[in-house]
Amino acid sequence: MNETQGLIGPVLAGYLYLLAAVLFIVGLKRLQSPATARRGNQIGGAGMLLAIVVTLVHYEILSWWVILAGIVVGGGVGLLLAKTVEMTAMPQLVAAFNGFGGGASALVAAAELIENQGNLDLRAGITVALTILVGGVTLSGSFVAYAKLQGLVPGRPFGYPGQKVGDSLLVVVILALIVWLIVGESVIVMWVLLALALILGIVRVVPIGGADMPVVISFLNAFSGIAAALAGFVIQENALIISGALVGASGLILTNIMVKAMNRTLGHVLFAAFGGDDSTGAGGGSGDKPVRSASAEDVAITLGYADSVIIVPGYGLAVAQAQHNLKELAGLLEDRGVEVRYAIHPVAGRMPGHMNVLLAEADVSYDKLFALDEIEDDFPRTDVALVVGANDVVNPSARDDSTSPIYGMPILNVDLAKHAIVIKRSLSPGFAGIDNPLFYEDNTLMFFSDAKKGIAEIVNSVKEL
Amino acid sequence: MDLLISITVFVLAAYVGFEVITKVPPTLHTPLMSGSNAISGITIIGALVVAGRYGGVAGVVLGFLAVAFAMINVVGGFWVTDRMLQMFRREGRS
Secondary structure, X not given: OOOOOOOOOHHHHHHHHHHHHHHHHHHHHHHHOHHHHHHHHHHHHHHHHHHHHHHHHHOOOOOHHHHHHHHHHHHHHHHHHHHHOOHHHHXXXXXXXXXXXXXXXXXXXXXXXXXXXXXXXXXXXXHHHHHHHHHHHHHHHHHHHHHHHHOOOOOOOOOOOOHHHHHHHHHHHHHHHHHHHHHHOOHHHHHHHHHHHHHHHHHHHOOOOHHHHHHHHHHHHHHHHHHHHHHHHHHOXXXXXXXXXXXXXXXXXXXXXXXXXXXXOHHHHHHOOOOOOOOOOOOOOOOOOOOOEOOHHHHHHHHHOOOEEEEEEOHHHHHOOOHHHHHHHHHHHHHOOOEEEEEEOOOOOOOOOHHHHHHHHOOOOHHHEEEHHHHHHHHHHOOEEEEEOOOHHHOOHHHHOOOOOOOXXXXXXXXXXXXXXXXXXXXXXXXXXXXXXXXXXXXXXEEEOOHHHHHHHHHHHHHOO | OOHHHHHHXXXXXXXXXXXXXXXXOHHHHHHHHHHHHHHHHHHHHXXXXXXXXXXXXXXXXXXXXXXXXXXXXXXXXXHHHHHHHOOOOOOOXX
């Protein structure tokens, strides 16, 4: 690498890269509160701008037009996507960004190999091979996740015949190629390795169901960080190693949170297909048990004369685009002196924290949003728990029935509130296909309706109280 | 640069990451993911280096794609995170 002919020397550049890495850490630190988070993200962005400028003045740049074209095209596409995406589509956008990041790291390693072919030491050979593997898997795996979340391919898990044997063979061939690449430094081997890494990403994510995508996105997020860190080992730049390690840590933490909230293990999610697509699918409840079916007026009276209400939103709320109606209802109740809070289960949305973003978009104040562990003890002291578009995350079987497939999954104990009101189109079970005893409890009112239409009716009824 | 130093930096940075990020509240987990994702776009440094040196047709194509991919990641990631975070408000503030 030719770094002697730039405008600033390697020592100054090194310090400035360190400053950029520190800005990333300071920025992430400010994400610890919603009040400081926006500034934190801007600090991180400033760190990135600094790193880019330092690179451009430090290294000798021979082909400015290539860089300019890349910056204009990439920046333009990124900006367009970021400005136009719907908040409901955030999971697939983040998946796509993960993929591009991983892909960029793989390409950097590929270019290093081509440039320095024959002159790589052992460490460079190993890191080039690993970067191509991790970056390639991140690229293709993320785009499969994108396609599933966007509905371009079926969300249900599917594979190919003999997948176990085929995947194992693929991994063995990849390992052999890595060794071959390190020893032989062959460009052709490198391309084959990249192609097989892309195939590995595809065949590993395709068998994972739509409902497990939050785990997959979090995991690929960690992968994109690890790919960046490995690329840092390749070009021997600490700024990449530090930043990549930060992102890797972040992705692993989020993966762990998601896996725990779904009562799964990472191995389960990645290697045993289970999750289907969504909650509104077919399948009957156990029809002969009685349920208490309520009208909009009944619901309005129960809510309007309560002292405290906890709203439990699920993804069905976002699918029905009913967040704004819900916010209106909450406002009316608060005007009547009702204390209204929101309980957000970690898997309420399609990625960690997704439901919070959707409610923030509907202008719900963030200090009314409570995480599972912050609010789980409050249900017995609450008059009404209002469940909208959620199912499995309020299923008491997870707590009471050791034979249930979801036994042990952390849930919101809405059945312990004085009244539970469930707005739902029918008694159909959730993605796990498990019947929900909550619906048949004596203190549960079922309001059978589409979320948006139903909440609008309740709003009208509350106004007439 | 010594490999041991690089690994030391990696391990310490991962530790700092765990410490800082476990304290991020669940309500900000989506912006955390998109924001940290934008930070992983730091690979733009490597992309600029390989794009900037003239390395024949393969070098130009790889360099251009690497810069473009990393820029999508960086610009899109920081921008969409900002878009989300500006929606997080408390009652009574605008």
